[in-house]
Amino acid sequence: MAGSADENRGTVSAQLLRGQKALVTGANSGIGMATAIALGRAGADVVVNYVAGADEAEKVVAQIKDFGVRAYAHEADVSDEAQVVAMVARMVEAFGTIDIMVANAGLQRDAAATEMTLAQWQKVIDVNLTGQFLCAREAAKEFLRRGVVEEVSRAAGKIICMSSVHQIIPWSGHVNYASSKGGVAMLMQTLAQELAPQRIRVNAVAPGAIRTPINRDAWSSPEAEADLLRLIPYRRVGDPEDIANAVVALASDLLDYVVGATLYVDGGMTLFPGFATGG
Numbered sequence: 244m245a246g247s248a249d250e251n252r253g254t255v256s257a258q259l260l261r262g263q264k265a266l267v268t269g270a271n272s273g274i275g276m277a278t279a280i281a282l283g284r285a286g287a288d289v290v291v292n293y294v295a296g297a298d299e300a301e302k303v304v305a306q307i308k309d310f311g312v313r314a315y316a317h318e319a320d321v322s323d324e325a326q327v328v329a330m331v332a333r334m335v336e337a338f339g340t341i342d343i344m345v346a347n348a349g350l351q352r353d354a355a356a357t358e359m360t361l362a363q364w365q366k367v368i369d370v371n372l373t374g375q376f377l378c379a380r381e382a383a384k385e386f387l388r389r390g391v392v393e394e395v396s397r398a399a400g401k402i403i404c405m406s407s408v409h410q411i412i413p414w415s416g417h418v419n420y421a422s423s424k425g426g427v428a429m430l431m432q433t434l435a436q437e438l439a440p441q442r443i444r445v446n447a448v449a450p451g452a453i454r455t456p457i458n459r460d461a462w463s464s465p466e467a468e469a470d471l472l473r474l475i476p477y478r479r480v481g482d483p484e485d486i487a488n489a490v491v492a493l494a495s496d497l498l499d500y501v502v503g504a505t506l507y508v509d510g511g512m513t514l515f516p517g518f519a520t521g522g
């Protein structure tokens with residue numbers, strides 16, 4: 244008997260990443276949580292990184308283990324070099340290696356530019372940009388050490404940077420965040436160029452408006468949601484799973500020839516909807 248669409252999707256994707264080892268940063272909330280679960284469903288063993296909120300992280304681990312794969316939670320601040328180095332080293336010890344690094348952790352510290360403190364600026368750059376660099380660097384070292392294992396994947400490793408539509412859309416009141424994501428775009432492309440000859444694929448996913456705690460104010464009241472929908476040609480706010488599915492696809496050999504790309508998953512937000520009626 245045919246299962247539901249969801250069951251069928253699960254059946255197909257359970258083969259997709261079998262035997263691969265993935266680490267997702269900021270995986271006890273929102274997009275990171277959905278991504279860690281989707282990677283587990285696709286057959287990968289998963290490290291669930293978090294910086295605060297151990298209970299949530301353990302719940303994610305339990306959900307992933309239900310797929311019959313391995314998972315554990317690891318507390319680390321992605322902007323702290325020693326903690327990132329230790330996190331990847333522990334993973335190599337526990338799982339043998341790493342195949343997929345999802346540099347997802349991110350935050351906002353919003354303020355008008357003239358009111359923004361250096362601490363607000365620095366915190367966002369440290370976590371959103373430096374954190375992604377450190378995670379990518381540590382993963383790449385292990386990919387280079389191990390090289391390609393054909394039975395596992397055609398690539399020596401995959402790095403997926405969580406960017407944002409704000410890598411290209413300026414965002415007043417958020418100069419630290421938009422700058423960090425603009426930086427992520429160039430971080431991703433430069434790493435992709437540098438590491439592609441070693442069969443390491445570096446790509447990014449750029450979400451539009453996704454329903455998570457980071458932007459609760461933008462969708463939690465009907466008025467706010469109506470405002471937001473005006474920016475989205477597809478007229479729906481995204482779900483974390485929309486992003487998780489894109490990450491799974493990018494991490495898999497289905498997209499083995501995709502190198503240095505940003506996949507916008509935004510319901511058309513980057514199509515300049517303000518110009519839809521002529522401009």
Ligand code: NAD
Nearest residue numbers: 269272273274294320321347348349407450452453455457
């Ligand atoms: P979220 O707040 O639900 O999740 C962010 C996660 O990052 C949390 O688990 C948080 O604890 C973690 N984190 C923050 N600082 C950290 C640190 N120093 N070390 C480790 N983890 C840390 O928000 P989200 O929407 O799921 O955001 C995930 C990523 O997606 C971010 O990079 C964000 O910029 C990006 N993004 C989100 C949207 C959206 O609409 N929600 C849109 C574009 C991009």
